[in-house]
Amino acid sequence: MAHRAPTISSHVLDTSRGEPAAWLSITVLRVEADGVETELCTVMTDADGRIADLLGRPLEAGRYRLRFELRERSTFFAALAVDILVEDVGRSYHVPLLLSPFGLSTYLGS
Secondary structure (H helix, E strand, C coil): CCCCCCCEEEEEEECCCCEECCCCEEEEEEECCCCCEEEEEEEECCCCCEECCCCCCCCCCEEEEEEEECCCCCCCCCEEEEEEEECCCCCCEECCEEEECCEEEECCEC
């Protein structure tokens, strides 16, 4: 069995429809200690609402901002930005997002 390199992943579910949020755009930025943001990439969820590797590069310690573009999924929320702190580069970080018309929920998944 091949060892998989640690990464940041996501799974987005539309709870109002009871289905995955397919083809949703997520932009990943690195946020430096002085607040300067560097855009690393923009990726789309697959047909099952998943992205197995948001970075496409080796995971480094630091602060990352995940910006979920919701305009096509919500009449109220245009986007959601979630900042995460990666301290242990030896493990993966899974950041799921649950969407509903007037509420959003995220957490550190497994």
